[in-house]
Amino acid sequence: MREHAYVLLKMLERVEYEVEDLEANQFHKRGELEEAHMRHLEEVDELQRKHDEELERQQECIDTLEEEVQFQWAMLNILNNNVKWLEPESTWRKHAIQLQEMLEQVESHVTYLKSNWVHSHMELKEIIKRHKAELDEMRKKYEEDLESYCDHIDDLEEELDVLTNAQRKEIEDFISLCIQDEIERYQANAIIRDKIINLMDHTLL
Numbered sequence: 001m002r003e004h005a006y007v008l009l010k011m012l013e014r015v016e017y018e019v020e021d022l023e024a025n026q027f028h029k030r031g032e033l034e035e036a037h038m039r040h041l042e043e044v045d046e047l048q049r050k051h052d053e054e055l056e057r058q059q060e061c062i063d064t065l066e067e068e069v070q071f072q073w074a075m076l077n078i079l080n081n082n083v084k085w086l087e088p089e090s091t092w093r094k095h096a097i098q099l100q101e102m103l104e105q106v107e108s109h110v111t112y113l114k115s116n117w118v119h120s121h122m123e124l125k126e127i128i129k130r131h132k133a134e135l136d137e138m139r140k141k142y143e144e145d146l147e148s149y150c151d152h153i154d155d156l157e158e159e160l161d162v163l164t165n166a167q168r169k170e171i172e173d174f175i176s177l178c179i180q181d182e183i184e185r186y187q188a189n190a191i192i193r194d195k196i197i198n199l200m201d202h203t204l205l
Contacts, residue, residue: 058113065110
C-alpha cells in the first residue's frame with residue numbers, strides 16, 4: 001500500500017514538472033514571436049527609410065531635369081525665333097534641331113524616372129505586404145501552438161486531479177487500514193487483559 005502511494009506521488013511530481021515545462025515553453029514561444037515581430041518591424045522601417053531617401057533623390061533629380069527642360073525649351077524658342085530667316089543649311093538651325101532632339105530624350109528620361117518611382121513605391125508595398133503576411137502566419141502558428149499547449153495543460157491538470165484524488169483515496173484507505181489494525185490490536189489486547197484479570201481473580205479466590 002505504501003509503495004503504491006509512493007508511485008502515485010512520483011507520478012504527481014512528474015505531471016507537475018511537465019505542466020511547468022509547458023508553461024515555460026509557452027512563455028519562450030511568446031518571446032520568440034515578439035522578437036520576430038520587432039525584427040520585421042525594424043526591417044520594414046529600414047525599407048521605408050531607404051525608399052523615402054530614394055524617392056527624395058529621384059524627386060530632386062526629376063525636379064532638376066524638369067527645370068533644365070523648361071530652360072532648354074525657352075532657349076529653343078529663342079533660337080527658333082532667331083533662326084527662322086536662316087538657310088536650312090545654317091549651323092544654328094542644325095543646333096536647334098539637335099537641341100530639340102536632346103530635350104525630347106530628356107523628357108523621355110523624366111517619364112522613365114516617374115515610372116520607376118511608381119514601380120519602387122509598388123515594390124515597397126509588396127515587401128510590406130509580404131512581411132505582414134509572414135507576421136500573420138507566425139501569429140497564427142503561435143496561436144495554434146498556444147491552443148495545443150493549453151489543451152495539453154488542461155489534459156495534464158485533469159490527470160493531475162485524478163492522480164490527486166486517487167492518491168488521496170489510497171492514503172485515506174491506508175490510514176483507515178492502520179486505524180482498523182490499531183483498533184483490532186486494542187480489542188485483542190483488551191480481550192487478553194480481561195482474560196488475565198479473570199485468571200488472576202480466579203487465582204486469588
